[in-house]
Amino acid sequence: MEAIVEFFKHIESYHRAGILAGGIALFWLIENVKPAANFAYKKWSHAAINFVFTGTTILVNFVLAFLLLEAANLTRKYDFGLLHVLPEIPLWLYTFVGIFLLDFFGAYLAHFTQHKLAPLWRFHIIHHTDVYLDTTSANRHHPGESVIRFLFTVFGVLLLGTPMWMVFLYQSLSVVFSQFNHANISLPRKLENVLNKLFVTPDFHKVHHHMYLPHTDSNYGNIFSTWDYVFGTYMHLAPGQIDFGLDTHPNKNDHSTLRNLLIIPFQKKRQAK
Ligand SMILES: [Zn+2]
Numbered sequence: 541m542e543a544i545v546e547f548f549k550h551i552e553s554y555h556r557a558g559i560l561a562g563g564i565a566l567f568w569l570i571e572n573v574k575p576a577a578n579f580a581y582k583k584w585s586h587a588a589i590n591f592v593f594t595g596t597t598i599l600v601n602f603v604l605a606f607l608l609l610e611a612a613n614l615t616r617k618y619d620f621g622l623l624h625v626l627p628e629i630p631l632w633l634y635t636f637v638g639i640f641l642l643d644f645f646g647a648y649l650a651h652f653t654q655h656k657l658a659p660l661w662r663f664h665i666i667h668h669t670d671v672y673l674d675t676t677s678a679n680r681h682h683p684g685e686s687v688i689r690f691l692f693t694v695f696g697v698l699l700l701g702t703p704m705w706m707v708f709l710y711q712s713l714s715v716v717f718s719q720f721n722h723a724n725i726s727l728p729r730k731l732e733n734v735l736n737k738l739f740v741t742p743d744f745h746k747v748h749h750h751m752y753l754p755h756t757d758s759n760y761g762n763i764f765s766t767w768d769y770v771f772g773t774y775m776h777l778a779p780g781q782i783d784f785g786l787d788t789h790p791n792k793n794d795h796s797t798l799r800n801l802l803i804i805p806f807q808k809k810r811q812a813k
Pocket residue numbers: 651655664667668748
């Protein structure tokens with residue numbers, strides 16, 4: 541455990557890039573061997589758009605990183621945040637609690653809020669317009685959404701008093717989990733039934749990408765499924781019943797051109813047809 545802490549204390553940018561690229565490569569490979577859905581799509585041209593958004597997400601995180609550092613330093617300096625008032629517990633438990641709680645602020649709450657506040661939803665639409673959900677969809681976030689998510693993570697770090705090494709560990713786990721739960725794969729049924737009790741699996745998350753309400757407004761979690769069970773936002777839908785995309789943006793031009801995806805937040809509000 542100490543070795544993990546040391547690694548994330550001194551993690552280099554190229555290590556972080558390696559984790560991101562390695563995750564995509566791994567799940568892409570598994571998708572090729574055993575896809576859950578047989579999409580009739582050009583995988584590389586579909587990926588190209590999502591890679592552009594992955595790039596802008598990295599850029600936003602890089603430019604704003606100083607805010608996270610400031611937040612973590614501030615809480616350390618003033619001994620502030622929930623993690624500072626924990627009793628003496630083993631390092632692994634401290635890490636688990638920290639990641640678990642940061643997943644609430646950085647993922648569940650950020651995501652839930654984007655679905656409930658109209659101005660934020662406009663940015664999140666881009667993520668939901670993907671009709672071919674695969675591992676590259678994980679970071680298909682409008683730059684505006686990347687900023688929103690980032691600020692929620694900063695808020696979480698301030699409230700929790702998360703040390704910087706734990707923030708880096710969380711971000712790495714978060715990226716890989718997102719690639720995993722968006723991947724076009726299904727786990728063996730028995731493993732799925734055990735794993736989704738605590739973690740967000742592909743079958744668990746894909747319900748969220750069903751194009752119709754109320755399922756679009758369910759299963760917001762990224763790493764831990766617990767938050768959806770606790771707050772009553774969990775829904776089940778069998779993988780074969782899921783139609784990916786968004787009923788307000790069903791046309792090809794809505795979801796397959798970069799220019800249109802970038803301006804969606806500024807277009808007139810649409811109703812589902
Ligand atoms: Zn969503």
